[in-house]
Amino acid sequence: ILGGYEAKPHLRPYMASLQLDGQHICGGFLIAKQWVLSAAHCTEETLHSLPEPHKRLYRVRAQIPHPGSNIHNNKDDLLLLQLEEEAELNAHVQVLPVQREDRDVAPDTVCEVAGWGTINHSGRRPDKLYQLERPVLSRDVCNHRTRHDHTITEKMMCTDSRRKDTCKGDSGGPLVCNGVAEGVVTAGSRVCGNYKKPAIYTRIAPYTAWIDGVIAAGAA
């Protein structure tokens, strides 16, 4: 997170850190007791831990990237992770509701994004969770020739990236608008803090049938 600030402990009890050999790779968030949603671009063998003092390490039983995800573009950049066991929910570990109505968030709506991604241009990695408020950018502005040049589909959304932005390691985290997860951070052009490359998120509402199907099958 560039240009953000330390999150207060326990205010985002849904945040997960996907780690490989103890190193943070990507963000994620609890969408059900045994399921974390993240970004397909983060797939590796992952352990993953929930945050801070009440952090617990949960092994990953299964990782299910969206079938449409691939390394050549940001399409369908979602990853479902089944935990080895159900997370124990408490004041510090909670599920985040996801948006199920497939309707664009109004431009200029101020949403929040959090992560353990780099906090400056020299790639400094924080040990605390950082957060940021960002206004939603209309798809038309985000798709402008000088921005993402018509690569933003109706299953993606953008936020302004002038100075304050998501960055390496924030992928997979939730964009939260009015307490509901509307999007999942995707790396996009892998540029940070440049207003010409707005932050891109995979919208969640278009994928709730896929998410419900995987969880129902996995629960079997």
Ligand SMILES: CC(C)CC(=O)Nc1cccc(-c2cccc(CN)c2)c1
């Ligand atoms: C396996 C993956 C973790 C590799 C990766 O993602 N690299 C990488 C490098 C530079 C910027 C970013 C990046 C992430 C999230 C949002 C944005 C856009 N502001 C950039 C991402």
